[in-house]
Structure formats: C-alpha cells, structure tokens
Amino acid sequence: MASNVPTVRQTSWISVIPQISFMLILIFIYHKMNFEDPALYGAITYLTISMSLRYFVPKNHREGLKLTKEHKFENAIPKFENSYKFFTQNNWIDKYRFITLLSSSKMNYREMALCNIAFCYSQIGNGEKSIEYYKKTLEEFPENGLALTGLKMLTSIENK
Structure with a gap:
C-alpha cells in the first residue's frame, strides 16, 4: 500500500x-x-x-519514518527525538555518513529528524510546536529548504 x-x-x-x-x-x-x-x-x-x-544504526529514524507513513505522528515524534539525540552524541557518524553508513543523502540525520518532528507536530495540529522545530532546524541548518517552506506555510496560515 x-x-x-x-x-x-x-x-x-x-x-x-x-x-x-x-x-x-x-x-x-x-x-x-x-x-x-x-x-x-x-x-x-x-x-x-x-x-x-x-x-x-539509524534504527530510531527508520522506525519514526515507518510510523509517519502509518499516520501515527504522535508515536513518531519520540523516535525522531531519539534519532536526533543519537546523531548529536555521535556526530562523526552523521558527518561522515557517506562512509560510516554508505549513505549518499544530502541531508544529515539530525537535520532530517528536526524536519520530521516539525512535520509530525503540524500533522497532529500543534502548529506552535511545529514552528518551534522548523525554527530550530533553521538555526542549526540555515539552508534547509524544507524548514523554510514549512515555516512560511505555517506562519502564513497563522497570520490570516
């Protein structure tokens, strides 16, 4: 499906x-x-x-994605938070993921985790937390287009 x-x-x-x-x-x-x-x-x-x-290695991240695809956004948030914590503590794994995980992803796991947390909060109707996490993403990763777009969308809705 x-x-x-x-x-x-x-x-x-x-x-x-x-x-x-x-x-x-x-x-x-x-x-x-x-x-x-x-x-x-x-x-x-x-x-x-x-x-x-x-x-x-990115077990929590993978589980969070699975829960997100199943629309279990509230359950996915702690998985992405754990993923963010793991890759913050083991930054070298994320930084050199093209070698350590044989991953060619442009975004690192910390960046993806923050965007996914923000997305999950937006899907459960908590726009305030979603905005908070998109802002946090942009503080750490100023070039993140997903966070910038998500933040613009949420603030435009909020300003109506």
Whole structure:
C-alpha cells in the first residue's frame, strides 16, 4: 500500500564516489581471491554491508519514518527525538555518513529528524510546536529548504 505522506530524498552525488570506490575494492579483493565472479560477490557484499548499516544504526529514524507513513505522528515524534539525540552524541557518524553508513543523502540525520518532528507536530495540529522545530532546524541548518517552506506555510496560515 502506497503512503500519501510526502517523502523527500536528496542525493549528494559527490558522496557516491567513495561508495563506488569501496565496491571496486571489494571486487578487487574477490578477484585476488580467485572467485569465479568477483563483481557479483563484490556487489552482494557491498549491498549486505550497506543494508545492515542503514538498518541497525539509524534504527530510531527508520522506525519514526515507518510510523509517519502509518499516520501515527504522535508515536513518531519520540523516535525522531531519539534519532536526533543519537546523531548529536555521535556526530562523526552523521558527518561522515557517506562512509560510516554508505549513505549518499544530502541531508544529515539530525537535520532530517528536526524536519520530521516539525512535520509530525503540524500533522497532529500543534502548529506552535511545529514552528518551534522548523525554527530550530533553521538555526542549526540555515539552508534547509524544507524548514523554510514549512515555516512560511505555517506562519502564513497563522497570520490570516
């Protein structure tokens, strides 16, 4: 079943280079080990590592997205808050996510968590908290277009 909750995915194309390099290194290793099809084994190994990292490390974030897609916005907020706390405490994981998580996302997890919290608050009718979180997002990430757009939309409604 498709969700009607909007999802935005932005890719940082420069971060794809280290990921392709990593896959090529894996293929080279399998080639040196005389595997019959090193490209296949390299790709499978890369995908296994990549999927495992993205499954286990940003667990709260992933659970928050699942709850959001199920329209359980109130339950999703604590998941995104936990994700924000985790990636604030482990900033290096988020900062180097193109290596640590093999993720080519343009937005880091802290930024996504704040935007998602703001979105969830807007969906449960708490515009005041939503505005607060969009402002917090813009304080930490001034170039965030999602937060800027969300904030403009909410303040325009509030000013009517």
